[in-house]
Amino acid sequence: MRTLMTNIGELVTNEKRDTDPLGIRHDAAVLLDGDRIAWVGDARSALAVAGDEGLEVVDAAGQAVIPGFVDSHTHVVFGGDRSAEFAARMAGEAYTAGGIRSTVAATRAATDDELRARLAGFVSELHAQGTTTFEVKTGYGLSVHDEERLARLAREVTDEVTFLGAHVVPPEYDDSTGSAGDADDYVDLVVGAMLDACAPHVRWVDVFCERGAFTPEQSRRVLEAGASRGLGVRVHGNQLGHGDGVRLAVELGAASVDHCTYLSDEDVALLAASGTVCTLLPGVEFSTRQPYPDARRLLDAGARVALASDCNPGSSFTSSMAFCIAVAVRDMGFTAAEALWAATAGGAAALARDDVGRIVPGARADLVLLGAPSHVHLAYRPGVPLVAQTWVAGQRI
Known part of the structure; x- marks a missing residue:
């Protein structure tokens, strides 16, 4: 099972880049292959990378995606x-x-x-x-x-x-x-x-x-x-x-x-x-x-x-x-x-784990789609159920 999440407004990868510990990418996409993350990149090149054979496409509609x-x-x-x-x-x-x-x-x-x-x-x-x-x-x-x-x-x-x-x-x-x-x-x-x-x-x-x-x-x-x-x-x-x-x-x-x-x-x-x-x-x-x-x-x-x-x-x-x-x-x-x-x-x-808590190739495919444009909303909107969808090891729960 392959799933392409695309049109992600803000993607939190936790792959530190420069001074950004969250490794945030904008207008991003993530390809899931089975229980693993296969690719992370720009939404505009996602279909060319993924192909369309046996592919489920999930449109994040500009919302944020974070690690589980x-x-x-x-x-x-x-x-x-x-x-x-x-x-x-x-x-x-x-x-x-x-x-x-x-x-x-x-x-x-x-x-x-x-x-x-x-x-x-x-x-x-x-x-x-x-x-x-x-x-x-x-x-x-x-x-x-x-x-x-x-x-x-x-x-x-x-x-x-x-x-x-x-x-x-x-x-x-x-x-x-x-x-x-x-x-x-x-x-x-x-x-x-x-x-x-x-x-x-x-x-x-x-x-x-x-x-x-x-x-x-x-x-x-x-x-x-x-x-x-x-x-x-x-x-x-x-x-x-x-x-x-x-x-x-x-x-x-x-x-x-x-x-x-x-x-x-x-x-x-x-x-x-x-x-x-x-x-x-x-x-x-x-x-x-x-x-x-x-x-x-x-x-x-x-x-x-x-x-x-x-x-x-x-x-x-x-x-x-x-x-x-x-x-x-x-x-x-x-x-x-x-x-x-x-x-x-x-x-x-x-937990001495490096296969979870990150959205990077090779990590377990654990992702959360928020009903919000930014991770900041988790603190900005306390008590509001912002989790729209959850994937555990590549399976949508």
Whole structure:
């Protein structure tokens, strides 16, 4: 199957040219051949290059085309609902990580078919909003049986699955409940039988290195155990306050450290000097009323920055990358161009991918046609459904 998208008013390729990081082309065309991009060039020469045999022609009518969004941080396999918690937070309660346990209880109670159906709904939601590559974390099972099934179900919809058994300590291992277990015993389970069960289904290991979750020492154990099994490293860090998450991520060569709401000057310098991507999650600060991280500080220091949704039922129940772009531009110091790069090529870097997040020959044919003449409209028109059509691996969704 070959598809020619032509009459594109503004094409964002993310192939940097001169001072333009987005590699924008005007009056452009893109040829898709199967699941790959075969050619990018001027619309006036497109038919001569493509020929007309077995060709579907899509007229973009002067609108913008961008790479599919790459959402490198989601938690979209879970059961239950936490809208009451959100309402209480909006009424003045502070956010803590403790609410995760209510989702754990609901997830454990859900059947595979119930979780699978809900996950399918989120995948459709992601695609409809222009997200073509997405990561999914476990972390709402917190037992060997339940973490394995979350990893297995997530693997049915994406190659980018992350083992997050070290999300929080479950109630049965919490000393404060009067039970026999404790956090160190739970970490023993995570790095042992739980990792053994989940490793065949996942590409990454992650840990919530934060007060109320896991200490730096416990986090290191989890990450090193995952790395020893060939898994890539990711870290939740510096969300609720200053801490060791960034330092640990950089030291272990993590692909990304996510949240980064509270950063010291040393943290920023470490990120700028490393290959670790700093993934910012605007939906979290929007939904928890925490202060927004200062992206300008990171960008000006030379750190690589990604944007992701952190779609989850507790602290950021949005799957809209366009919304995250709008918030990032409005409240975090991004330009519209920087935010779009962070939500596409930046997300790809956070997943150690170079085949997505770009519109260049050889890349996977993931494209989004906007109902707008420019990518700037993603921030300029917040809340408006601007995604007109989405292609995933050359297939129109």
